[in-house]
Amino acid sequence: xxxxxxxxxxxxxxxxxxxxxxxxxxxxxxxxxxxxxxxxxxxxxxxxxxxxxxxxxxxxxxxxxxxxxxxxxxxxxxxxxxxxxxxxxxxxxxxxxxxxxxxxxxxxxxxxxxxxxxxxxxxxxxxxxxxxxxxxxxxxxxxxxxxxxxxxxxxxxxxxxxxxxxxxxxxxxxxxxxxxxxxxxxxxxxxxxxxxxxxxxxxxxxxxxxxxxxxxxxxxxxxxxxxxxxxxxxxxxxxxxxxxxxxxxxxxxxxxxxxxxxxxxxxxxxxxxxxxxxxxxxxxxxxxxxxxxxxxxxxxxxxxxxxxxxxxxxxxxxxxxxxxxxxxxxxxxxxxxxxxxxxxxxxxxxxxxxxxxxxxxxxxxxxxxxxxxxxxxxxxxxxxxxxxxxxxxxxxxxxxxxxxxxxxxxxxxxxxxxxxxxxxxxx
Numbered sequence: 036x037x038x039x040x041x042x043x044x045x046x047x048x049x050x051x052x053x054x055x056x057x058x059x060x061x062x063x064x065x066x067x068x069x070x071x072x073x074x075x076x077x078x079x080x081x082x083x084x085x086x087x088x089x090x091x092x093x094x095x096x097x098x099x100x101x102x103x104x105x106x107x108x109x110x111x112x113x114x115x116x117x118x119x120x121x122x123x124x125x126x127x128x129x130x131x132x133x134x135x136x137x138x139x140x141x142x143x144x145x146x147x148x149x150x151x152x153x154x155x156x157x158x159x160x161x162x163x164x165x166x167x168x169x170x171x172x173x174x175x176x177x178x179x180x181x182x183x184x185x186x187x188x189x190x191x192x193x194x195x196x197x198x199x200x201x202x203x204x205x206x207x208x209x210x211x212x213x214x215x216x217x218x219x220x221x222x223x224x225x226x227x228x229x230x231x232x233x234x235x236x237x238x239x240x241x242x243x244x245x246x247x248x249x250x251x252x253x254x255x256x257x258x259x260x261x262x263x264x265x266x267x268x269x270x271x272x273x274x275x276x277x278x279x280x281x282x283x284x285x286x287x288x289x290x291x292x293x294x295x296x297x298x299x300x301x302x303x304x305x306x307x308x309x310x311x312x313x314x315x316x317x318x319x320x321x322x323x324x325x326x327x328x329x330x331x332x333x334x335x336x337x338x339x340x341x342x343x344x345x346x347x348x349x350x351x352x353x354x355x356x357x358x359x360x361x362x363x364x365x366x367x368x369x370x371x372x373x374x375x376x377x378x379x380x381x382x383x384x385x386x387x388x389x390x391x392x393x394x395x396x397x398x399x400x401x402x403x404x405x406x407x408x409x410x411x412x413x414x415x416x417x418x419x420x421x422x423x424x425x426x427x428x429x430x431x432x433x434x435x436x437x438x439x440x441x442x443x444x445x446x447x448x449x450x451x452x453x454x455x456x457x458x459x460x461x462x
Contacts, residue, residue, distance in 0.1 A: 038332045041066055055369040056312075059319035063326050073329055090202050091317065093192050095310035096276035100257075100283040101143035102302045107287025107294045109254035110152035112247075113138045116255075119247040121221075122236035126228020128161045129174045130221055136178035137217040140185040142257045142279070146404055150179030150415045158419055165234045168420060169430035170227065176416040176427065177434035178220050180401040183367065185213035187261055187276065189313075190367050190397055196317065197324065197375040200389045202272040203265050207456040208390045209397065210262075215451070216401075216441050223437045253286045266459065313368055320372030333380040340381055347385045351446050354378055355399060362403020366411055370403070371396060387449075390462065394452040398445050402438050405431055 044065060048058035067073060104110065117134035124130055132153060139149050154175040161171035183190040186206035195202040227233075239247070248255075260282060261275045270278065287294040294302075327333060340350065357378075361370045375396065382392045404412040407428050417427055445451060456462045 056316040056319045059323045063322040090195050093273040093276035096280045097144040097189055098309050099306040100279040101145045101148040102306045103283035103287045105148050105152040108291040111156050112251035116247040116251040119239040119244045123238035126224050126233045127236040129224040132157045132174045133178045133221045137181050140182040144187040144189045146180050146182035147411055147415045149182035150412050154419045172416050172420045173430040173434050174224055176412045176431050177405050179412050180404050184209050184397055193371045194375055194393045197372055198379045204390050204456045204461040205393050208394050208452040211455055219437050219441055223434050253290050316368055324376040333377050337381040337384045350385055358399035367400035391449040391452045395446055398442050405435050
């Protein structure tokens with residue numbers, strides 16, 4: 036009964052158009068003051084302990100690093116390097132877009148940042164080269180979603196905060212699925228380009244490839260610093276985030292010199308605004324999670340599902356359907372922070388590995404970012420391409436279909452996610 040009241044109130048507030056974070060906060064406060072005897076002191080204590088986690092500090096640092104890289108010329112050099120490597124295949128610029136998104140994802144941790152950084156440069160170049168606008172939009176919108184699967188990933192940090200799962204293990208678990216999804220999106224791009232005979236670039240010589248690599252190496256080195264540091268245990272993911280922010284600032288201002296000192300206050304302010312928004316969502320989600328736990332809702336749900344004889348296969352299918360439906364109405368951060376604390380105890384009781392479950396949730400979030408009505412990547416791509424959401428939805432469907440097939444693979448093949456962290460002794 037209490038669960039129905041809580042979710043009914045949350046849904047009613049969301050349907051008024053109220054932001055998710057405020058809806059969560061009002062739901063919790065209304066329930067606490069009218070329907071429960073929980074001491075307010077314990078709520079305040081939970082609020083402070085819930086957001087005191089060291090891992091949360093990684094979020095503003097990764098956002099800051101992504102903003103420095105977006106404005107600092109790193110994306111353009113990565114596109115030139117990717118074009119030199121794969122531009123001579125069918126749909127060469129499209130394939131370069133997939134590769135550039137994968138590389139930029141590995142240094143930014145954010146999908147919208149990847150779409151903006153790569154799309155704003157590559158999409159006009161693709162149209163100029165003779166590609167249909169829809170093809171370029173489809174490639175960049177879906178490939179940009181790699182930003183939350185290929186580590187580092189802000190969404191993975193949020194899952195870690197919500198479930199106390201190791202961030203380092205999640206980052207490592209995202210490497211192989213991220214590379215496989217990039218390959219899948221590249222194959223769809225190549226097949227459609229070959230089918231419709233889209234333009235190819237002249238094959239770059241090894242000298243030209245070396246020059247492109249040499250110019251982009253400062254940006255690519257960030258991947259080595261962040262991932263290498265976590266692999267070797269030199270620093271934690273949070274320390275890696277701080278390192279990446281400092282390094283991105285150094286590269287953008289002093290190496291590439293594409294960003295002047297006068298632009299730094301704006302980048303800092305934009306990063307602070309985005310960080311504050313996410314931290315506000317986290318704060319309210321911590322309270323909501325506390326309310327759920329206090330009312331024993333996750334435990335009751337787990338017992339009910341187990342009594343119904345629902346096994347891991349059916350449960351994971353139900354989770355995928357639930358998260359894909361949620362993706363129609365909410366953005367990834369909110370979904371992870373609301374759903375993970377509820378579904379996680381059930382997954383653990385059914386013997387599903389927490390890291391595998393985290394990767395499954397992240398892939399669901401990727402799909403959600405690319406389909407209407409609230410797919411973040413669709414809106415970002417719409418701003419760049421000046422295409423309507425309906426037209427963009429039609430443009431992305433071949434890639435979106437391949438992402439759904441990939442989701443099924445990740446769901447029922449745990450070793451795909453778990454092999455690397457196990458090999459590195461993280462599990």
